Amino acid sequence: xxxxxxxxxxxxxTALTAxxxxxxxxxxxxxxxxxxxxxxxxxxxxxxxxxxxxxxxDICRRLRETSDVAIIMLTARGEERNRVxxxxxxxxxxxxxxxxFAELQARIEAVLRRARPRPAGARTVGRLRVDxxxxxxxxxxxxxxxxxxxxxxxxxxxxxPEVAVRRERLLREVWHTxxxxxxxxxxxxMATLRQxxxxxxxxxxxxxxxxxxxxxxxxxxxxxxxx
Numbered sequence: 001x002x003x004x005x006x007x008x009x010x011x012x013x014t015a016l017t018a019x020x021x022x023x024x025x026x027x028x029x030x031x032x033x034x035x036x037x038x039x040x041x042x043x044x045x046x047x048x049x050x051x052x053x054x055x056x057x058d059i060c061r062r063l064r065e066t067s068d069v070a071i072i073m074l075t076a077r078g079e080e081r082n083r084v085x086x087x088x089x090x091x092x093x094x095x096x097x098x099x100x101f102a103e104l105q106a107r108i109e110a111v112l113r114r115a116r117p118r119p120a121g122a123r124t125v126g127r128l129r130v131d132x133x134x135x136x137x138x139x140x141x142x143x144x145x146x147x148x149x150x151x152x153x154x155x156x157x158x159x160x161p162e163v164a165v166r167r168e169r170l171l172r173e174v175w176h177t178x179x180x181x182x183x184x185x186x187x188x189x190m191a192t193l194r195q196x197x198x199x200x201x202x203x204x205x206x207x208x209x210x211x212x213x214x215x216x217x218x219x220x221x222x223x224x225x226x227x
Contacts, residue, residue, distance in 0.1 A: 001024070001026065001043050002027075003020055003043065003045075003046060004027075004042040004045045005020070005029045005046045006031075006035075006045065006046065006048055007029075007031065007046070007048040007051075008031045008032065008048065013031070016046075017029055023101075023172065024168020024169055024171070025168075028042065032052060032054070033051045033054030033055075033058075034053055036059055042069060043069065044071075044072070044108060045070070045072070046074055047059060047060060047071055047074065047091070050076075057085055057086060060090050061089045064089070071090065071091045072092060072093045072104075073087075073091045073093070074095050076097045093110070093111050109172070123155075125161045125201045125213050126214070126215030127139055127199075127200040127201065127216060128213075129141075130154055135151055137154060139197055145196070150193055152173070153170060153174055153186075153189055154197075156173060156174070157212065158201075158213055160212075161212075161213055161215075162212060162214050164206045164209045165212060166209055167186060167209070167210040168210075171186060174186075190205075190211060201214065202214050202216050
C-alpha cells in the first residue's frame with residue numbers, strides 16, 4: 001500500500017512517516033504542492049491543507065481531475081467551514097491536527113474499504129477454489145471448513161496468486177492492527193490453513209516478507225506410470 005504524505009512540517013512528516021512504515025505502508029513524502037503533483041501514482045494521499053507554494057484544496061481538486069486516488073486532508077484548521085470545503089473539493093475524509101495515529105489508521109482503513117470494489121466471483125489456485133461471494137473454499141470440489149479469519153487470509157492470498165503478501169498487510173486487513181505481538185497468531189492461522197487445504201495449493205513463507213500462495217501438486221492420473 002503506497003501512501004503519499006504531503007506536508008511541509010518536516011518534524012511532523014518525519015514522525016508520521018515512521019509510524020506509517022511501522023504499520024506496513026510504503027511512504028513517499030512531498031513538502032510542496034509542486035512535488036505532490038509530480039509524485040508517482042499511489043493508493044492514498046495524506047494532504048495538508050496549507051503548503052508554501054499552494055493550497056491543499058486546490059491540489060485536491062487537481063488530483064481529482066485525473067485520479068480516483070483516496071485522499072485524506074490533514075489540517076490544523078478544524079472549523080466546519082474548512083472541513084466542508086475540503087470534502088467538496090474531492091477529499092474522502094478530513095482529520096484535524098493534532099490526532100493520534102490509531103485514529104488516522106482507522107480512517108485510512110475506512111476510506112480504503114469504501115474505495116475497494118466489492119469482491120465478486122471466485123479465485124482458483126491449483127485445485128483450490130475460493131468463492132468470495134459466498135465465503136466458501138473448496139479443494140477438488142469438496143468444501144473445507146474455515147473460520148472467518150482463516151477465510152479472510154485465504155481470500156487475500158488467493159486474490160494475488162504467486163505474489164508475496166506482506167505480514168503487515170495481513171495483520172492490518174484481518175486483525176486491524178500493526179502490533180507485532182499478533183504476529184505469532186498469524187503464523188498459527190497460516191499453519192492451520194496449510195493443514196486444511198492440504199496439497200490443493202501451497203502457502204509459502206517468504207522470510208522477512210510474508211506469505212504467498214501457489215498451485216499445489218496435481219494428482220497423478222490413475223494408471224499413470226511412476227518414475
